[in-house]
Amino acid sequence: MSLVLCATRGGKESIIAQDKAIALAKEQGAPLVFLYIADSSFLNKSAAAVIVDVDEELTEMGEFFLLMAVERADQEGVKAKAEVRSGVFREILPNVALELEASTIVLGHPAGETSHFQEAEFEAYLKTLAQETGATVLTPEKEARE
Amino acid sequence: MLGNSVIFLPLNISHPIEATIAQVTSSNEVGSTATLISVGIFLLVFAAISLQLLHETAAALLGAVAVFLVTYIGGKLNWNVIFLIMGMMIFMAILAETNVFKWLAFQLYRASKGNAWLLAAALITLTGITSAFLNDVTAILLIVPLSIQIAVAIDLNPFAIVIPEVLASNIGGAATLIGDPPSTIVGSHIGLSFGEYLVHMAPIAIICMIALIIFNRLQYGKEYEGAKTKISPVLLNKLATESDIVNHATLYKALVIGALTFVLFFTADLLGGIPPSVVALTGASLLILWVRPDMHHMLREVDWTTLIFFIGLFVVVGGLEATGAIGWLASQIQILAGESVTLATMMTTWISGTVSAIVANIPFTVAALPIADVLSANLPSAATSRVIYWALILGADLGGNATYLGSAPNIVAVGLLTQAGFRLSFARFARDGVPVTILTLVLASIWLLLRY
Numbered sequence: 001m002s003l004v005l006c007a008t009r010g011g012k013e014s015i016i017a018q019d020k021a022i023a024l025a026k027e028q029g030a031p032l033v034f035l036y037i038a039d040s041s042f043l044n045k046s047a048a049a050v051i052v053d054v055d056e057e058l059t060e061m062g063e064f065f066l067l068m069a070v071e072r073a074d075q076e077g078v079k080a081k082a083e084v085r086s087g088v089f090r091e092i093l094p095n096v097a098l099e100l101e102a103s104t105i106v107l108g109h110p111a112g113e114t115s116h117f118q119e120a121e122f123e124a125y126l127k128t129l130a131q132e133t134g135a136t137v138l139t140p141e142k143e144a145r146e
Numbered sequence: 147m148l149g150n151s152v153i154f155l156p157l158n159i160s161h162p163i164e165a166t167i168a169q170v171t172s173s174n175e176v177g178s179t180a181t182l183i184s185v186g187i188f189l190l191v192f193a194a195i196s197l198q199l200l201h202e203t204a205a206a207l208l209g210a211v212a213v214f215l216v217t218y219i220g221g222k223l224n225w226n227v228i229f230l231i232m233g234m235m236i237f238m239a240i241l242a243e244t245n246v247f248k249w250l251a252f253q254l255y256r257a258s259k260g261n262a263w264l265l266a267a268a269l270i271t272l273t274g275i276t277s278a279f280l281n282d283v284t285a286i287l288l289i290v291p292l293s294i295q296i297a298v299a300i301d302l303n304p305f306a307i308v309i310p311e312v313l314a315s316n317i318g319g320a321a322t323l324i325g326d327p328p329s330t331i332v333g334s335h336i337g338l339s340f341g342e343y344l345v346h347m348a349p350i351a352i353i354c355m356i357a358l359i360i361f362n363r364l365q366y367g368k369e370y371e372g373a374k375t376k377i378s379p380v381l382l383n384k385l386a387t388e389s390d391i392v393n394h395a396t397l398y399k400a401l402v403i404g405a406l407t408f409v410l411f412f413t414a415d416l417l418g419g420i421p422p423s424v425v426a427l428t429g430a431s432l433l434i435l436w437v438r439p440d441m442h443h444m445l446r447e448v449d450w451t452t453l454i455f456f457i458g459l460f461v462v463v464g465g466l467e468a469t470g471a472i473g474w475l476a477s478q479i480q481i482l483a484g485e486s487v488t489l490a491t492m493m494t495t496w497i498s499g500t501v502s503a504i505v506a507n508i509p510f511t512v513a514a515l516p517i518a519d520v521l522s523a524n525l526p527s528a529a530t531s532r533v534i535y536w537a538l539i540l541g542a543d544l545g546g547n548a549t550y551l552g553s554a555p556n557i558v559a560v561g562l563l564t565q566a567g568f569r570l571s572f573a574r575f576a577r578d579g580v581p582v583t584i585l586t587l588v589l590a591s592i593w594l595l596l597r598y
Contacts, residue, residue: 009567010298042561054287058565061291062389065566067384068298108567 002030005102005135007093008034010065013141015072017108020140022073024104025080035096036062039089055086055102090125097133104136105129107128165439176417177552184465184592187212196505196551206458213465226334226423227327228457229282233426234324236278240433244397245390247276250397252389255296260375261298263367266307267359267553269293271425273311274355277555278325278348282315286555287562292389294566299381302373304568306546312559313358313547313590318587320543321351323411323422326553328502328511328542332535335515340411340422346536350593354544354586396437403433436548476520482520486592487528491519491537491594498541499587503548503580513544533598540590548583550575 006021008014018034033135038058065074066082073080085092097105107126130137179344194200200208250272258265269289276285290308297304319326323333323343333343377385389395407429414420483490494514501510517536522529546553550560550572556579563570 009565010294011567011569014567039565040561042564043558057287057291058562061295061562061566064295064381064388065298066382067381071378071380 002028003100004028004030004032004104005035005097005100006032006069006098006106007035007037007089008065008069008108010068011062011108014065014069015110016141017073017080017106017139018069018072020138021104021106022078024106024138025078026076030103031081032073032078033083033100033102034066034073034080035083035085035093036066037089037092038062038086039092040086041088059084060085063142065111094129094132097122097129097135102135105133106138106140108125108139108141155345157413160537183464184213187465188462191507192509192513195509202506203454203458206462207454208458210458212459213462227330227422230324230334230426231327233428233430234281235421236430237400237407237426237433240439240531241280241290241400242284243392244394244400245392246397247272247285248292248389249391250552251292251296253383255385257589260300262302262306262370262373264362264368265296266310266362266370269307270310270314270359270362270582271291271355274321274351277315277318278321278351280324282319282326282553282555283558285315286558290559290562291566292385294562294568295388296377298566299377299385300374303369304563304566305570305574305578306362306369308559308563309570309575310358310362310366312556313579313582314355315555316543316547316553317351317354317358318538320354321348324426324539326543327508328546329539331508332512332515332518332539332542336532336535337421339419340408340425343416345477346532346597347539350540350590353464353593357585357589358582359490361585365578371413399436400433403429403436406432428591476517479517480524483525485525487533489596490525490528490532491598492591493593494518494521494534494537495541495587495594497578498538499545499548500544502542503552503583505551507542507546507553511538514538514542531598533594536598537590537594540594541587542581544586544590547586548579549577550579552579 004021004025006017008018009020021034024030038055038061040054040058043054062084063082063145066084070080070082083096085096093105096102126137127140129135187209191205194208195202199205222488251269254268254272255265260269273285273289276289290311293307293311297307301405316326316424320329321344323338323340329343329347407425410417410420410425410428411422414422414425479490479493483493491569498510498514515538518534521533522534525534528534546556550556556575560575562569
């Protein structure tokens with residue numbers, strides 16, 4: 001069974017990835033799942049007093065973005081599901097892809113100097129992701145720029 | 147020669163300046179092995195924190211261990227700061243669970259009736275006020291995620307709301323003794339009461355907040371005008387659900403105890419000069435007694451890493467003081483400033499502002515404090531007015547706005563924006579941060595010159 005998994009957030013580049021995933025799901029008649037990973041590891045390098053549940057805050061923000069993505073798919077006549085997970089992005093994504101048996105993974109472009117990845121590292125991650133999951137990995141925003 | 151060094155760990159809550167100055171002036175000769183080792187350790191810790199090579203807490207703790215092991219010199223732990231922060235953390239942890247900050251942010255969205263500029267100004271003000279009374283990083287963690295969601299929903303670049311919110315949190319933090327770590331550190335060091343601090347610093351913080359709101363209008367006016375005035379009912383419903391008050395009874399109790407705590411903060415002088423840390427811990431203890439939270443959960447909510455970070459930092463800087471390194475640096479600044487209080491004040495404001503723009507302002511403040519002691523001691527009129535300390539607070543708090551490395555709320559906000567899919571580069575942050583920092587430092591300088 002083919003399934004399109006779109007790892008997304010809320011920025012403009014995420015919308016390019018979302019549109020690509022919606023188009024693919026429509027074309028293939030495949031189920032579409034939008035995934036947001038609440039990754040609070042950015043707090044690790046600061047001694048800031050963190051006395052709130054950051055994962056919960058990020059999860060709520062993720063749910064909101066996914067609601068927007070699902071609305072977007074709905075407008076195109078595609079029924080989509082939303083999944084929010086917590087943890088380190090690069091570890092969680094392949095696990096979810098395997099769990100849902102995704103045939104295609106659509107990713108946005110990493111968010112610059114503050115992203116989970118450096119550019120070269122991102123390329124290597126895409127290869128590993130494809131090998132680990134057996135899925136086709138697409139990065140539409142990056143391809144559009146090239 | 148290291149063998150004749152002394153271990154001292156006084157549990158000095160009031161921490162008089164005289165003791166610090168006496169200690170600085172009687173310390174070892176510059177150039178001794180102990181001095182060089184302590185300077186070396188401090189620079190390594192500073193570099194590890196500033197370049198983000200290590201977690202701040204790990205860096206400070208390793209530095210502390212190194213100081214103990216190598217020089218056998220303990221530092222002066224400012225327990226007033228440690229307990230004040232701990233007390234406010236407990237209070238904040240209970241209050242945060244009621245969701246009141248999100249509720250307030252959502253009410254502001256509704257009240258703005260689709261006017262994005264009004265919404266931004268209201269959220270900036272809310273963040274500034276929240277940061278003045280509660281931990282600024284917590285304020286950012288609670289308000290920014292909802293602000294990003296609202297911005298995305300109304301098709302507004304979140305930078306137009308989040309960057310000014312972060313700048314406001316640093317400015318608002320300068321308004322009270324408990325708002326920002328540099329304020330707490332300096333205020334506790336010179337034994338200021340809550341009210342005394344507020345009288346001196348709140349007016350300039352308010353002036354800077356007004357300047358920020360005007361700057362923001364000029365910077366993002368067009369973006370606000372282009373934003374959508376309405377969002378879809380589904381998204382509105384999600385925001386409303388997310389912003390509900392979670393526990394009304396706890397909120398009520400927290401507000402009552404919070405009000406009592408602030409009354410106690412203001413009247414501490416009349417009650418024999420109770421230190422702010424004792425007031426904060428008393429308030430927190432009363433709240434725990436009334437709310438009866440799960441203590442296991444409560445203790446997990448207190449961020450022990452931050453407290454250990456502060457302890458480690460005080461120890462490392464204590465090593466610098468005891469070996470004479472700080473005294474030597476202070477004497478060099480004294481030579482440059484001469485007998486002029488004005489020059490010393492301006493130098494303190496702008497040097498601390500500039501350094502805090504580049505490196506974390508907490509370790510800088512701890513290190514700069516003994517220098518301020520020496521400058522104040524040698525300039526009699528400065529000692530009376532405490533103008534050097536005010537300059538240090540304003541420089542460290544406002545300077546932290548220039549780059550996203552300058553203070554913890556900036557780093558946290560950048561992380562939150564990244565999680566939302568928005569790149570906020572160093573240069574992009576500085577595009578707003580640098581002009582606001584210069585503007586507010588100029589206002590602070592004028593304030594210091596006119597007021598003192």
